Amino acid sequence: MNTYTRTVRDALYEEPGKKAKKQIAVATAISLVAIAVFIFFIAKAFYDNGQFDAKYWSFFTKYTTWRFIANGLVGTLEAAFLAGLMAFIIGMIFMIGRICNYKILNRIATVLIEFTRGVPTLLFIYFFFLIVPQLGINLPSIFRISIPVAISACGVVAEVLRSGVNAVPKGQKEAALSLGMTESKTFTKIIFPQAIHQVIPALIAEIVIVVKDTTFAYVINFPDLMQNAKVLISNYDALLSVYLVVAVIYIIINYILNKISVAIARRTQTSPVITR
């Protein structure tokens, strides 16, 4: 263990001694065996049920299957991108409302943030699927999924951004004001650039949630990965294999997002200014 790769675990626990190391090795071995046994029994249960039969897996060798999955993946990525973008913009507006100098705006923003955070995504989706069309507004299906997902995420985005703004030391603002910058210039040039650096990992964590929330697209028949998976399932009568493949794809997407988050966090890490 060197000092350059200090993990959270290193920070929380002291380095184990000889005896502790032995105990850790034994516990690790036992857990690995337990996990192996567990996986074996699950696999056996599937095998006994015939889930590994060729008919459930052979269609994955077809080009059309993968093209269909790829189409779904594009749908998911489009919806997630659009939802993430809208969530960021709305969240930004809410955050500014929450921290600005006008008490009424503070209250309105607080209520909206709590509302969007408190209501389940599915309710917003039903609202845009069932109620909005009755009002005579016909949105393209991609908006019927991305708008409600964005609304559901924007409150969290607002709070994440606000925590970043609050984490910027007060002296930064005072220094900017003392140079004669206006409040708005102080915010855009000094406070916000530092705030966003601090919260990029938290924002990416929220994008992961947005990606997962887009799976509700099946409710409104928008062809995302999940919806296309359902089509494959009914065509080939293959539940487990399709869900397994789709799950792996979602894991890969979110794994990549997390890697990006870690990379950005590492690159933009600004060590705190020496203040004693």
Add this chain to the structure above:
Amino acid sequence: MSENTVIELKHIDKHYGNLHVLKDVNLSIKKGEVVVIIGPSGSGKSTLCRTINRLEGIDSGEVLIEGEKLPDSGKELAKLRSRIGMVFQSFNLFAHKTILENVTIGPVEVLHMNKTEAEKEAMELLKRVGVASQANKVPAQLSGGQQQRVAIARSLAMHPIAMLFDEPTSALDPEMINEVLNVMTELAREGMTMVIVSHEMNFARRVADRVVFMADGELIEENTPEEFFEHPKTQRAKDFLDSIKK
């Protein structure tokens, strides 16, 4: 008010809740004057310094900058602030900007100076305070003394009519205090109008034109450093000076 008064405080009162932190404070500072404010901690000297550019609001009274009343808020306040430099205890360099950008951001964003020109001038200032070789680093890479000298350069870049120093050496390691005090002494010699909150008594004695002693939010005594340190008039000032003598 005489013609060359730069800063004038009239009947300043301020409360934090029930705490009366500034009690009817009157102070005027002439062009080129170096005023050092001293006093026990909690006496309101930092608060007083910060009311001059309204980083602290006041309950009543007036702050006049070159005879002009300091507005409560808005663009006019920003404009007046831009003419008064401020150096903080904890330096407050912009952590996401390089040293050079820290010095150019004021002239570029507030005075709308052309960037190359601002950079040229910034390099001159950094040279003057002895940190030109660090221009492309970020603040966290510099020592406290270097950071504070950059902070002084950042203020100077605005061509201020006066500078406020709020305990500029209190956060520094002992070996770095002098490098900052030397820059300040140099400024005083060049005729900069300065208001300094400080615990550095030797510095005050050497550089100040006038020492202001505060206690419990009140301005107790004002005098030349020689008179104040040798013959304090009030008991509180005597007690304070005794308490800091080794």
